[in-house]
Amino acid sequence: MTLCARFVVVLLAVTFLAPCAPAQERKILSPRDSVILVLDTSVIAVSYSRPSMRGRTIMGDLVPWNRVWRTGANQATHLRTSSDIRLGDMPVPAGNYTLWTIPSPSSWTVILNKQTGQWGTQYDERQDLARFRVASRRISALCDTFTIALSKTGKQSGTLTLMWERTSVAVPFKKAAVGVLSPLDSASIRLGGKRVLIRYSRPSMRGRTIWGIVVPWDTVWRTGANLATALDVDADVTVGTVRIPRGSYTLYSLPLQDSFSLIVSTVPGGAPPQYEPGRDLSRIAMRFNRSQRSIDPFRIWFEPRGTRKAVLRMGWADRIYSVDVAVP
Secondary structure (H helix, E strand, C coil): CCHHHHHHHHHHHHHHHCCCCCHHHCCCCCCEEEEEEEECCEEEEEEEECCECCCCCCECCCECCCCCECCCCCECEEEEECCCEEECCEEECCEEEEEEEEECCCEEEEEEECCCCCECCCCCHHHEEEEEEEEEEEEEEEEEEEEEEEEEEECCEEEEEEEEEEEEEEEEEEECCCCCCCCEEEEEEEECCEEEEEEEECCCCCCCCCECCCECCCCCECCCCCCCEEEEECCCEEECCEEECCEEEEEEEEECCCCEEEEEECCCCCCCCCCCHHHEEEEEEEEEEEEEEEEEEEEEEEEECCCCEEEEEEEEEEEEEEEEEECC
């Protein structure tokens, strides 16, 4: 190797290796941190990354107004609770979640999401557990590094506080049994002396956008939550223009922005929520109307139209879907 070639090799080595200082000497700009609070017999913990200002304008600039923020940096911020709690009066079952926010000048939207382990830019609104708004306030002391704090306010209550720059947001929480988030319910009617029964679960909005998000467009929906919705009929019935023989069925649905189809499946009621396309008995168009008031939680009900006819309605948020039901 010539002297010139050796010089080139050395120069390349210096160029590529010089920036690669040992890991212990490199400064992490947004180090990972965690806070833990023991509340009565429960443990609440938050794991997050802590970016610093570094001369930048934060609120409304680095952290834009009215856009989902990872509430930290790098990996998504995670919240774990070993007991059921109410966070900002929203029910939160024991478990692991990711914490997101939508900052605005006077208030923030706090979001708890069921997806965990992801990077902080991988936010899926469809997996939101709950959303709610909390007022923000200006603080006099400059908070240079983003900080999350947990503090007790009572034996079974506390506050989750977010602070950066001159902004602070305090979210109250308390230990509380939240029960079943989507409890079982039923709707029934007797037509011509025969019973028509629908068994379903009733999910709540919890601050979320329902149509197109929690219930996606152009995707088969279980028409409720948890187990698939069940239909039991003691006699042949007509739903819309479709005759349904006496028996037990599962009800799914296909929501579109301007239409809604009720899917009657031959899978017996009470089955797991997995949809089997080959088991469709029929798809029935339902009428769509806007509700004048918000319907929450999801509801299914019958409105009688004489002794042998009724209207079946399904409503949630700002939408109601309807179809006629009758016995011959």
